[in-house]
Amino acid sequence: MLPTSPAWAQDSPEPYTLPPLPYPYDALEPYIDAETMELHHDKHHAAYVKTLNRALAPYRQWQQLPIEDLLRHIGQLPAAIQTTVRNHGGGHANHSLFWQSMSPAGGGEPTGALADDIAATFGSFSEFQDQFQTAGLRQFGSGWVWLVLTPENRLKIYTTPNQDSPLMRGDIPLLGNDLWEHAYYLTYRNRRDQYLEAWWQVVNWPWLGDRYAQYRSR
Structure with missing residues (x-):
């Protein structure tokens, strides 16, 4: 069944918007340079949002959904826009999470329930890092490497191609x-392994611990 659009959605020209970066462009240096952050956020992410809104313009009944729910229902969307929503809606959701999961005060290791469950699932935090990086290195071409929580409340590492989101699974x-x-070429060129290694220095574990607790409790 298609969702019913509320009155306010009928007058919303842009149901999805580009979230601001939670820190300055240069805040993650030297691990991620300012130029990369500016281009990545202001150009790439902004383009995903613009294209997503344009694709959904004729389908106002879908515009009311949070981006997470839109992606969960990807198979129910009109066939004419499924690919665009997969690519650009996925890009919007993926990047919105990406910015929040990094911090100038990042790095270190998780604590609390997330730390305990990572150790229980993967053997140790360092083993988790190794598996995460190995998966990222083995991903052919563009994509993402993920730590996800499954419907069975299990932690899992896998990659997705292009802008596919785990929400679709x-x-x-x-x-x-x-x-x-x-995401990394201006600083690391073709050395993805160096980017993956350096990226741990900006991971926002306190924020991720809170996110994990929120979803784990459900």
């Missing part, structure tokens, strides 16, 4: 690293 994305070359 019914999983909750907790932590994702962008493997598209525009």
